[in-house]
Amino acid sequence: MAVASGSSGGRSCFVLGASGETGRVLLRELLARRVFARVTLIGRRRLSLDEETGAAVAVVDFERLSEHAAAFQGHDVGFCCLGTTRAKAGRAGFIRVDRDYVTQAAELARAGGCTHFVLQSSQGANPHSRFLYLRVKGEVENLVQAVGFDRCTILRPAVLLCKRQESRPAEWVTQQFLGVVAWVFPTAYSVPVERVARAMVACVLQPGEGKVKVLENAAIHELGKALPQQGT
Ligand SMILES: NC(=O)c1ccc[n+]([C@@H]2O[C@H](COP(=O)([O-])OP(=O)(O)OC[C@H]3O[C@@H](n4cnc5c(N)ncnc54)[C@H](OP(=O)(O)O)[C@@H]3O)[C@@H](O)[C@H]2O)c1
Structure with a gap:
């Protein structure tokens, strides 16, 4: 499968979580490939000037997201790489960020005209799981689907391979x-963040196949590889 590189036709997108490991790579890909005429970063803080150049920035208070509806107005596509960990935010904090912030953002995006939402979820996401992480990921997938985008793409990556800026010894x-x-098993248990980011870009360049599309880890590898490397 090959995905044509190129532009998404003068359209606009926003990225949630652009300061994170996947989000940073996604942002670089979007800007370098000029996929969208306008890219807006929506986050709780600014990035470095270098990283931000070429994008618009909206700094928001996620606890008062409804007061920032304007930031979500007028985007065709929304990418979401937001997330925290239970170790960092506690049980309630993890649920608040990974489920509630994401759902509220999706609702504001839909109200603002967004037609395609691209959500980075996780391998094993399941609303009935007895593991909090997988359960919350399953719940947020369902909640985002229920928002009613024309297209909703859900990526379920396995363990992300990256040089994480933050110290997470167990993950390392x-x-x-x-x-x-x-x-030995290149697509089973892990995926480089670069490949996830490219798969996110590729899925907006492809025509939609149905309202909701779920990409499991092997499909993320395939789609991410199908987008030509920059400069080739
Ligand atoms: N780690 C893995 O192996 C793995 C595997 C599968 C799926 N996933 C999922 O993939 C997604 C992206 O993972 P990642 O490792 O690329 O992300 P990451 O590096 O942890 O970055 C997370 C992003 O979320 C933002 N964020 C975190 N807490 C926030 C809060 N309280 N308020 C506002 N923004 C907040 C961060 O902003 P700041 O920079 O301001 O903190 C950052 O932009 C997550 O949903 C994760 O659960 C991860």
């Missing part, structure tokens, strides 16, 4: 192990 050990396992 897992990444080292899975980095080796990936030589």
